[in-house]
Amino acid sequence: MQLSKVLREVIPKSLHHLIPDRFEVIGDIAILSIPDELSQYQTTIAKALISQRRSITTVLRRVSKMGGTCRIAGYQPIIGTKTRTLYKESGFRYRVDLSHAFFTSRLAGERQRISGVIRPGELVLVPFAGVGPFVIPVAARGAQVIAIEINPDACLLLRENIRLNHLEDRVAIIMGDASLACRMLKIMSDRAIIPTPYGLDETLIPLSRMVREGGSIHFYTFDNRDGAQERANILSQSGFNVDRFHRCGNVAPSVSRWVYDLTIR
Structure with a gap:
C-alpha cells in the first residue's frame, strides 16, 4: 500500500515526496517515521493507514532512534496509546511491548x-x-x-x-x-x-x-x-x-x- 497515493488529494503537492510509504506493522500496532514537515498531518496520515489496514488499532510515530543499554526507541502515540501487542510469525506467537523492549518484524x-x-x-x-x-x-x-x-x-x-x-x-x-x-x-x-x-x-x-x-x-x-x-x-x-x-x-x-x-x- 502506498500512502502517498491515498493522501495525494489531502496533503499539499509540495510535500508529497515526504509522505512515508514505508511503515512497520507489529501485531495490531503500526509504526511510522514522519518528518517534521508533516507533523500537522500526522493524524491524517495515521487515519489513512488504518483505512487501508483494518487490523491496525494503534499508530505510533517513531520520535527517537534506539538508545541506551536496553535498545529502546521513543514513540509518540498518534491513534491509540498501547505499546503492547501479540505478534504472530511462522506459526509462533510473541508478546511484544515496544516501550520496554526492542522488536522488529x-x-x-x-x-x-x-x-x-x-x-x-x-x-x-x-x-x-x-x-x-x-x-x-x-x-x-x-x-x-x-x-x-x-x-x-x-x-x-x-x-x-x-x-x-x-x-x-x-x-x-x-x-x-x-x-x-x-x-x-x-x-x-x-x-x-x-x-x-x-x-x-x-x-x-x-x-x-x-x-x-x-x-x-x-x-x-x-x-x-x-x-x-x-x-x-x-x-x-x-x-x-x-x-x-x-x-x-x-x-x-x-x-x-x-x-x-x-x-x-
Whole structure:
C-alpha cells in the first residue's frame, strides 16, 4: 500500500515526496517515521493507514532512534496509546511491548531461514535475544538454546513467549551482558545466532570463542555495500570461513543490515 497515493488529494503537492510509504506493522500496532514537515498531518496520515489496514488499532510515530543499554526507541502515540501487542510469525506467537523492549518484524525471513538449518539436538547460543524471535523457532526445531539478554523487561517477555509456545524445556535464559558471556559461561555451542545491536560488532570475537571448531555463526551487523565486502575479507583472515553473506534490509539511505554465515576454523 502506498500512502502517498491515498493522501495525494489531502496533503499539499509540495510535500508529497515526504509522505512515508514505508511503515512497520507489529501485531495490531503500526509504526511510522514522519518528518517534521508533516507533523500537522500526522493524524491524517495515521487515519489513512488504518483505512487501508483494518487490523491496525494503534499508530505510533517513531520520535527517537534506539538508545541506551536496553535498545529502546521513543514513540509518540498518534491513534491509540498501547505499546503492547501479540505478534504472530511462522506459526509462533510473541508478546511484544515496544516501550520496554526492542522488536522488529523485518527479520522474519531471516528467522525462518536460520531455523531451517537447525538440526535437532544442537546447542545454540543466542546473545542479544530480546523477546525471543530467533530463540523460539530454533528451539521448536529441537535445539537446546541459551538465550542472553541484558534488558530485564525483555527477559520477562521472553519467558512469557517461551511459555506461550510451550518450549520451557528447551530454553535457558541468562539476564546479563552478552559481551561478557564468555566469562560467565563455560560452554562450547554448536551454533551462535548473533543479532548484533548497532555499534557492538566487537562482541563477535569473544562470543565466537563459545562455538566449537567447525561450528556455525550467523552474525548480523550494519554496513554499506563496500564495507560489507571489506568485512567479509577481514573475517576470512580472522579464523572464520565466510560461507555466504547477504543484505537483509535497509536501515538508512546508505546503510543496510547484513548477515554473515560463518564457520569456525
